[in-house]
Amino acid sequence: MTRKIRLGAFLPGGGQHIASWRHPDQPADGAVNFDFHRQLAQTAERGLFDAYFLADGLAASVGGTSEGGPARVAGFEPVTLFAALAPLTTHLGFIATASTTYEEPYNTARKFASLDLISQGRAGWNVVTTATEAAARNFNLDRQFPHAYRYKRAAEHVEVVRKLWDSFEDDIFIRDKASGDFYDRDKLHPADHKGEHFKVQGPLNVPRSPQGHPVIVQAGQSEDGRALAAATAEVIFTAHQHLSTAQEFYRDIKSRARELGRNPDHILIMPGVAPFVGRTDEEAREKYDALTSLIRDEDGVSLLNGLTGGTLDLTGYDLDAPLPPAPPTEGMKSRQALIRQIADENDFTIRQLFQWVATARGHYTIVGSVSRIADVLQEWFENEGADGFNILPPWLPTGLNDFVDLVIPELQRRGLFRTEYEGRTLRENLGLPFPVNRHAAARAAAQAAE
Amino acid sequence: MTRKIRLGAFLPGGGQHIASWRHPDQPADGAVNFDFHRQLAQTAERGLFDAYFLADGLAASVGGTSEGGPARVAGFEPVTLFAALAPLTTHLGFIATASTTYEEPYNTARKFASLDLISQGRAGWNVVTTATEAAARNFNLDRQFPHAYRYKRAAEHVEVVRKLWDSFEDDIFIRDKASGDFYDRDKLHPADHKGEHFKVQGPLNVPRSPQGHPVIVQAGQSEDGRALAAATAEVIFTAHQHLSTAQEFYRDIKSRARELGRNPDHILIMPGVAPFVGRTDEEAREKYDALTSLIRDEDGVSLLNGLTGGTLDLTGYDLDAPLPPAPPTEGMKSRQALIRQIADENDFTIRQLFQWVATARGHYTIVGSVSRIADVLQEWFENEGADGFNILPPWLPTGLNDFVDLVIPELQRRGLFRTEYEGRTLRENLGLPFPVNRHAAARAAAQAAE
Numbered sequence: 001m002t003r004k005i006r007l008g009a010f011l012p013g014g015g016q017h018i019a020s021w022r023h024p025d026q027p028a029d030g031a032v033n034f035d036f037h038r039q040l041a042q043t044a045e046r047g048l049f050d051a052y053f054l055a056d057g058l059a060a061s062v063g064g065t066s067e068g069g070p071a072r073v074a075g076f077e078p079v080t081l082f083a084a085l086a087p088l089t090t091h092l093g094f095i096a097t098a099s100t101t102y103e104e105p106y107n108t109a110r111k112f113a114s115l116d117l118i119s120q121g122r123a124g125w126n127v128v129t130t131a132t133e134a135a136a137r138n139f140n141l142d143r144q145f146p147h148a149y150r151y152k153r154a155a156e157h158v159e160v161v162r163k164l165w166d167s168f169e170d171d172i173f174i175r176d177k178a179s180g181d182f183y184d185r186d187k188l189h190p191a192d193h194k195g196e197h198f199k200v201q202g203p204l205n206v207p208r209s210p211q212g213h214p215v216i217v218q219a220g221q222s223e224d225g226r227a228l229a230a231a232t233a234e235v236i237f238t239a240h241q242h243l244s245t246a247q248e249f250y251r252d253i254k255s256r257a258r259e260l261g262r263n264p265d266h267i268l269i270m271p272g273v274a275p276f277v278g279r280t281d282e283e284a285r286e287k288y289d290a291l292t293s294l295i296r297d298e299d300g301v302s303l304l305n306g307l308t309g310g311t312l313d314l315t316g317y318d319l320d321a322p323l324p325p326a327p328p329t330e331g332m333k334s335r336q337a338l339i340r341q342i343a344d345e346n347d348f349t350i351r352q353l354f355q356w357v358a359t360a361r362g363h364y365t366i367v368g369s370v371s372r373i374a375d376v377l378q379e380w381f382e383n384e385g386a387d388g389f390n391i392l393p394p395w396l397p398t399g400l401n402d403f404v405d406l407v408i409p410e411l412q413r414r415g416l417f418r419t420e421y422e423g424r425t426l427r428e429n430l431g432l433p434f435p436v437n438r439h440a441a442a443r444a445a446a447q448a449a450e
Numbered sequence: 451m452t453r454k455i456r457l458g459a460f461l462p463g464g465g466q467h468i469a470s471w472r473h474p475d476q477p478a479d480g481a482v483n484f485d486f487h488r489q490l491a492q493t494a495e496r497g498l499f500d501a502y503f504l505a506d507g508l509a510a511s512v513g514g515t516s517e518g519g520p521a522r523v524a525g526f527e528p529v530t531l532f533a534a535l536a537p538l539t540t541h542l543g544f545i546a547t548a549s550t551t552y553e554e555p556y557n558t559a560r561k562f563a564s565l566d567l568i569s570q571g572r573a574g575w576n577v578v579t580t581a582t583e584a585a586a587r588n589f590n591l592d593r594q595f596p597h598a599y600r601y602k603r604a605a606e607h608v609e610v611v612r613k614l615w616d617s618f619e620d621d622i623f624i625r626d627k628a629s630g631d632f633y634d635r636d637k638l639h640p641a642d643h644k645g646e647h648f649k650v651q652g653p654l655n656v657p658r659s660p661q662g663h664p665v666i667v668q669a670g671q672s673e674d675g676r677a678l679a680a681a682t683a684e685v686i687f688t689a690h691q692h693l694s695t696a697q698e699f700y701r702d703i704k705s706r707a708r709e710l711g712r713n714p715d716h717i718l719i720m721p722g723v724a725p726f727v728g729r730t731d732e733e734a735r736e737k738y739d740a741l742t743s744l745i746r747d748e749d750g751v752s753l754l755n756g757l758t759g760g761t762l763d764l765t766g767y768d769l770d771a772p773l774p775p776a777p778p779t780e781g782m783k784s785r786q787a788l789i790r791q792i793a794d795e796n797d798f799t800i801r802q803l804f805q806w807v808a809t810a811r812g813h814y815t816i817v818g819s820v821s822r823i824a825d826v827l828q829e830w831f832e833n834e835g836a837d838g839f840n841i842l843p844p845w846l847p848t849g850l851n852d853f854v855d856l857v858i859p860e861l862q863r864r865g866l867f868r869t870e871y872e873g874r875t876l877r878e879n880l881g882l883p884f885p886v887n888r889h890a891a892a893r894a895a896a897q898a899a900e
Contacts, residue, residue, distance in 0.1 A: 019630070029623070032657060034537065038537070057655065060617065061655070062653065074618060074657045075655065077560050077561050077656065079530060080561055081564065081568065083533035084536055084568045088537060103557065104589055107508075107557075110527050113527075114527035114530040114531065115530050118484050118530060138650050138651055140648060168524060173479070175471070177473075182478075182519075182523070183523060188512060200587075201587035201588055202510070205509065206526065207524045
């Protein structure tokens with residue numbers, strides 16, 4: 001089987017571009033409109049996307065820290081939203097974001113296991129440490145934990161969750177009505193975890209789904225983030241403006257994984273791409289200009305602050321001057337570096353910077369014809385820049401419809417993308433291995449040694 | 451409008467009676483079968499039930515503490531399950547259980563607000579403190595917090611959640627595409643909570659649903675539990691074997707509420723009732739005997755331990771002897787007292803005790819014809835014993851179908867139950883008031899005073 005491009009769809013109901021809610025095509029109430037999300041999920045499934053992906057934060061985006069623009073001040077919690085969408089779809093995966101800093105592993109393990117069971121094996125967990133001061137203040141803290149601490153806690157949190165996901169062996173259930181034997185007690189296992197941050201006995205009270213475990217996804221790009229991702233992630237969501245940096249990242253992660261004894265093919269690198277799709281380059285450019293014209297200054301300033309975890313408040317600065325120097329920060333190091341890199345490389349003023357990142361928050365924006373977009377995706381895919389992409393349609397539903405109706409057929413014509421789903425679970429479609437239950441594996445190993 | 455009986459349906463997919471999974475009618479995998487839950491929800495809605503109700507625990511029911519019988523060792527997490535069922539129904543409410551001890555108020559507020567938004571105002575939160583040692587060991591503790599501490603924390607947790615649910619005033623959203631004004635910043639409010647157990651800044655990042663707040667439900671019957679319920683609950687789920695104790699409870703709660711300045715009509719008392727419905731009393735008795743015959747000794751012993759929070763392990767005792775004396779315990783005081791009362795009043799052996807409670811765990815079991823069951827419900831409803839009932843069908847789907855097809859028409863004939871839903875939200879159907887946003891109320895009061 002030839003290698004195929006994997007595709008995630010980043011579909012916040014409030015739109016990707018910070019002014020997208022003002023676009024005539026997009027419902028102004030999209031962020032809290034369940035039926036609109038249903039429509040997006042069904043379109044993504046028609047386009048044979050691997051998964052619907054949602055970011056998340058544990059604080060309202062208000063005032064000077066509104067990363068998503070005002071339309072994202074409120075919305076659905078991702079796991080409940082995806083649970084509601086799961087029965088309305090049949091093959092689409094659902095990758096929800098949840099925090100290792102402000103949730104307990106038993107609760108994390110449980111809600112994802114439940115989503116995985118409801119969807120019959122289509123769940124993924126985007127592991128984040130949550131890097132805003134506003135979130136810390138919603139969870140009994142005056143300020144957030146240091147970056148390094150959050151990542152250590154995250155690694156242990158993921159470890160505990162995975163142990164809990166192996167509480168039930170796959171063949172534990174007997175369910176013999178005649179004898180009254182419901183399950184095999186020897187195939188139910190505690191986690192018995194005692195670590196630096198967590199003490200969790202287990203077992204979990206949700207069994208494994210048809211895919212074994214939800215898929216583990218991560219997005220950190222700092223040193224701590226790369227180390228965690230190489231050790232634990234199966235999909236990595238990443239942001240690059242150039243093939244060269246994407247390649248550096250791709251090779252670094254694959255090499256780290258190899259050193260840790262992992263098969264590098266089992267870590268899929270998926271940069272974010274925001275495509276303005278036209279039948280011609282000119283048509284695409286017109287779409288870009290139309291959206292950019294809808295950004296208000298205050299929303300642009302708020303965006304830059306939100307993107308950097310509330311550490312870059314440019315209120316009162318001359319928007320037509322360059323970016324001032326950065327203070328040291330514990331939050332979102334890699335994001336701040338990326339934003340500054342974009343400004344430096346392009347010699348942008350503050351205004352030009354927020355106009356550029358308003359679409360995709362540091363992800364790669366492509367404005368062009370169908371063949372131009374397909375060319376870029378193909379180039380990155382075939383040259384160690386990407387195993388697939390997270391598509392961030394700038395506005396909805398049109399940006400998604402354009403991609404599904406125009407770009408996906410072109411990728412299929414080039415033999416780069418599936419023409420039907422390969423399997424029923426997210427893992428099967430992504431080509432990721434089934435995680436054999438650790439206790440079943442240990443028993444099999446013991447028996448083989450006898 | 452005459453007062454009507456309110457009805458909740460307690461529908462664990464694994465069945466209510468601990469041996470129900472062995473019944474020929476019930477799917478043996480019911481606890482983890484999403485489609486079965488869909489069928490149950492749709493039947494409850496056909497029966498015009500106010501709400502689908504699910505209990506919850508934060509530990510697997512294993513070994514000596516399996517309250518629900520072996521078929522409930524694993525299942526769905528209630529909020530994700532209800533989110534998935536919400537779009538497949540139109541009027542049915544969803545009351546999910548969540549813990550004030552092992553979750554953070556920001557997360558609690560958020561998941562219920564999201565469920566409420568997805569269901570367009572049909573969510574309820576059954577507030578529990580979680581009283582098992584097994585749960586404590588899943589959340590970094592060696593043993594659980596004392597009873598009184600849990601209830602103090604619970605009261606503050608509910609207070610914080612309610613503040614967060616008022617973050618957005620109902621008319622906050624402007625969504626004017628022309629001007630770019632998305633919302634009125636003056637109508638977004640922090641919680642600014644600083645208490646003994648929690649410090650939460652807010653605002654929440656989910657707006658209010660059409661019913662304002664999810665309905666608050668509670669079930670505690672201890673002194674601490676009654677005090678909390680009278681102060682904060684809108685629906686109380688309670689367990690009584692006799693009209694006399696139900697009346698004592700009913701009058702006590704209504705009187706406490708009145709003393710706290712609440713309208714006692716805005717606290718609905720709903721005892722649990724497990725009906726074995728027959729066309730005749732004999733047919734009902736046959737159904738009861740058939741289920742009882744399916745209980746294994748080990749599952750009966752495990753049930754009693756589970757019901758008392760793991761503090762009554764009778765393994766090794768003579769099952770045909772009376773119950774031994776109780777040790778002091780921090781967990782589930784009111785439940786243990788209730789179980790002992792049943793044993794004492796009926797002069798039960800251990801075996802007879804578990805056979806009797808196997809159906810309904812201390813709730814009232816009625817074995818009889820349609821008219822006998824309707825008579826009991828009517829008597830309690832008309833004599834200050836109940837405002838409604840939580841129906842616990844002993845096995846599924848038959849026990850639910852029997853109630854919907856036989857008992858509900860009889861209640862309707864007597865004018866005691868609705869013939870169509872009164873409204874679209876859970877509050878509207880329960881006849882509970884819309885909680886005016888506290889900030890909007892304060893502004894209105896200030897304006898009136900000017």
